[in-house]
Amino acid sequence: MWYRLSAMTVTLSDIAKDLNISAVTVSKVLRNKGRISTRTRNLVLKRAKELDYRPNWVARSLVTRRTFTIGLLLPDFTHPFFADIAKTIAETVRPRGYHVIISYFEEDPSLERSEADSLVARRVDGLIIASSQSPDRLEMFEQMRSRQVPFVLIDRPIEGVRASFVGVDNEAVGRLATKHLIEKGCRKIAHLRGPKIGLATKRWKGYADTLKKSKITVPAWFVVDAGFQDKTGYLAMKKLLESPSRPDGVFCYNDPVAIGATKALLEAGLRVPEDVAVVGAGNVHYSDALAVPLTTIDQKTREIGARAAELLLEQIGAKRAARAEKILVVPEVVVRRSSQR
Amino acid sequence: MWYRLSAMTVTLSDIAKDLNISAVTVSKVLRNKGRISTRTRNLVLKRAKELDYRPNWVARSLVTRRTFTIGLLLPDFTHPFFADIAKTIAETVRPRGYHVIISYFEEDPSLERSEADSLVARRVDGLIIASSQSPDRLEMFEQMRSRQVPFVLIDRPIEGVRASFVGVDNEAVGRLATKHLIEKGCRKIAHLRGPKIGLATKRWKGYADTLKKSKITVPAWFVVDAGFQDKTGYLAMKKLLESPSRPDGVFCYNDPVAIGATKALLEAGLRVPEDVAVVGAGNVHYSDALAVPLTTIDQKTREIGARAAELLLEQIGAKRAARAEKILVVPEVVVRRSSQR
DNA sequence: CAAGAGAAAGTTAACGCTAACCCAAAGGGA
DNA sequence: TCCCTTTGGGTTAGCGTTAACTTTCTCTTG
Numbered sequence A, B: 001m002w003y004r005l006s007a008m009t010v011t012l013s014d015i016a017k018d019l020n021i022s023a024v025t026v027s028k029v030l031r032n033k034g035r036i037s038t039r040t041r042n043l044v045l046k047r048a049k050e051l052d053y054r055p056n057w058v059a060r061s062l063v064t065r066r067t068f069t070i071g072l073l074l075p076d077f078t079h080p081f082f083a084d085i086a087k088t089i090a091e092t093v094r095p096r097g098y099h100v101i102i103s104y105f106e107e108d109p110s111l112e113r114s115e116a117d118s119l120v121a122r123r124v125d126g127l128i129i130a131s132s133q134s135p136d137r138l139e140m141f142e143q144m145r146s147r148q149v150p151f152v153l154i155d156r157p158i159e160g161v162r163a164s165f166v167g168v169d170n171e172a173v174g175r176l177a178t179k180h181l182i183e184k185g186c187r188k189i190a191h192l193r194g195p196k197i198g199l200a201t202k203r204w205k206g207y208a209d210t211l212k213k214s215k216i217t218v219p220a221w222f223v224v225d226a227g228f229q230d231k232t233g234y235l236a237m238k239k240l241l242e243s244p245s246r247p248d249g250v251f252c253y254n255d256p257v258a259i260g261a262t263k264a265l266l267e268a269g270l271r272v273p274e275d276v277a278v279v280g281a282g283n284v285h286y287s288d289a290l291a292v293p294l295t296t297i298d299q300k301t302r303e304i305g306a307r308a309a310e311l312l313l314e315q316i317g318a319k320r321a322a323r324a325e326k327i328l329v330v331p332e333v334v335v336r337r338s339s340q341r
Numbered sequence C: 001c002a003a004g005a006g007a008a009a010g011t012t013a014a015c016g017c018t019a020a021c022c023c024a025a026a027g028g029g030a
Numbered sequence D: 001t002c003c004c005t006t007t008g009g010g011t012t013a014g015c016g017t018t019a020a021c022t023t024t025c026t027c028t029t030g
Helices: A012-019 A023-031 A038-051 A057-064 A080-096 A109-121 A137-146 A170-183 A198-213 A230-241 A255-267 A301-317 B012-019 B023-031 B038-051 B057-064 B080-096 B109-121 B137-146 B170-183 B198-213 B230-241 B255-267 B301-317
Strands: A069-074 A099-104 A126-129 A151-154 A164-168 A189-193 A223-225 A249-252 A277-281 A295-298 A326-329 A332-334 B069-074 B099-104 B126-129 B151-154 B164-168 B189-193 B223-225 B249-252 B277-281 B295-298 B326-329 B332-334
Touching (some): A012 A023, A012 A038, A057 B057, A069 A080, A069 A109, A080 A099, A080 A301, A109 A137, A151 A301, A170 A189, A170 A249, A170 A277, A170 A295, A170 A332, A189 A230, A189 A255, A230 A249, A255 A277, A301 A326, B012 B023, B012 B038, B023 B038, B080 B301, B109 B126, B109 B137, B126 B301, B137 B151, B151 B301, B164 B170, B170 B189, B170 B198, B170 B249, B170 B277, B170 B295, B170 B332, B189 B198, B223 B230, B230 B249, B230 B255, B249 B255, B301 B326
Parallel strands (some): A151 A164, A164 A326, A189 A223, A189 A249, A249 A277, B069 B126, B126 B151, B151 B164, B164 B326, B249 B277
Antiparallel strands (some): B295 B332
8 A cells, every 4th residue: 555655644635536525525524524424434434544544633723713722821830830730721621622732931021922922823722821910911911802812810810801810819828827827826926928929918918817807916027028939938937036036836928938947947946846837838749748747728729720721611612702700719728747736 | 993903813915905915925024035125025014013913823834834833742741850851842942933732641551642643633843752661652653753753752762663762871870879879888778669661670770780890789678669659668668677687778769769768767766867878869859858858860851851852853854854863861969968978 | 239137026826624505316295 | 296305415715824936127248
């Protein structure tokens, strides 16, 4: 069979010519559309198999205007939080025939923009974006809306953009962590807070509100800027330990900060959790293997990914622009040793 | 400007009609090809900007037969090892206009196959695959070769497939780890080995060879099957500690196993590294934050990703099928506390 | 001043597939 | 018998680009 040896890829009309029928008929058989006699159908299927025919999705996409590809734009998919979300998204859309193009922008807003443009040029059917929150994003997303590109924002909301959003309830993260520490008997609860973007401020607010509600007051220096890395968390905790009074519990912006903070505490000769309880946020999957297994607030990455993917598929399928939905996923305390006292 | 409000996407011929020139001329201007007068060029560029024209990559791909997309097929891109590789690949191909479709198969060979087919149907320009090593892969990759789809294997080689491969030198991993332990004064060196696939066997071989070369003999029970997870590593170490003689150094198949093993050692009242030194492999990026910071063998994920991507791009660009290159990246010891004695 | 050589376009025909419509033959009911 | 419906296809015309020619001028140049 010479055609098997040929480098030429097999097309619909190759099959059609072989059988002396029209390409459209072949196409119909292969897509199970229209009325085709059993005889013709079987002939086509047989020949397609013999030739090992594979449809050309590029050509198909050109005419159907669907690529069955969605774009995922993240700050960094190496980060376990985003990697988990990416995986859940891929898992959710795969059964419906979609693939995912993952791109990342390292928190660089201009890269985010060019990547988004590029994905749109590739005619992805939709986008899921954890946006840098740079000021001009509003215009970018409005442009996407006007171009009718379906998209869903995750993790980081953008004020004023009429688009669906899925993320964790960050105030609830702060509330849960703080409430947990109070329940464990802590009264002098500090907070190593993250960078001054909305997200970290919400976690702080949950912390502050919960303290107020429980009529607990703490000195102003109990709230320390601690960045988002283990190193910065380590330094922040050192600074906190130099202050006049010492906390008996610390809620950290995220797990790396908590890990750094724990290190600083242990180095200072303090016991965790006996002297100071520590709670992180994020539930990175190695929390269990740490020096002191870390109590943390799980951000429900699987739920975020699945909901975002479903929302996007819904939008893609809809005739008219669907209304924007904001979904706040409820976080959950995962208790480990760092808060057991 | 009514056309800005219209949902219709702007095409080349929209611009052409507006300016009363041919679509091909517009295409030439936008691609910087052929001879075009400055006047026409400027007119086209101006109009394109006004209309916010974006080329349709699907149409372009259909005629150029290039999608500028490469497929990446991994067992699990949540695993830091693969996530790092994926990132480096994306980083390497991005400057040349490529995007990456990431897919994963959870070690399920049939899923691997269907995903590979699906990526080929989408006409990716090439594939990078960390294959499950199921027996029928040989046929699968031969088929790819005959279909002229450029691809590069990473991490897990397949015997008998004429394709480029990039991975770490696993025997060297075993050699380096063992040599390091010997240098640290260990003489009773055990090995918690991984699953019976080629990869783990090579690490074991590096271990065994190095012991032999140093004329060190160890009892047979010093080599224990330990799976590839922290839990299985924990259990394996417990088993090892029940045996008649105790090791003073352990080379673990990978970092999770090493973490589990360390936990078992500490629970048994032994000190790490004073009583038993531990070396892992993989250099997961939280190794530093562990109970005992872990000495490990870095697998050079960045180098693997970059080399694989370069090899693939070379193949894509080549007229004739390039010859298959096997690249073994040289691993490196990262010394931390778990082996400092 | 005829012939040749560029410069600056335009024409034609794909790429591989599908949407939308059309048509012939066979069957069926009154 | 006539008309209508159903079955099983076929025809046509794109989708938005680009590759490969071809055409039409305008200069040179000997």
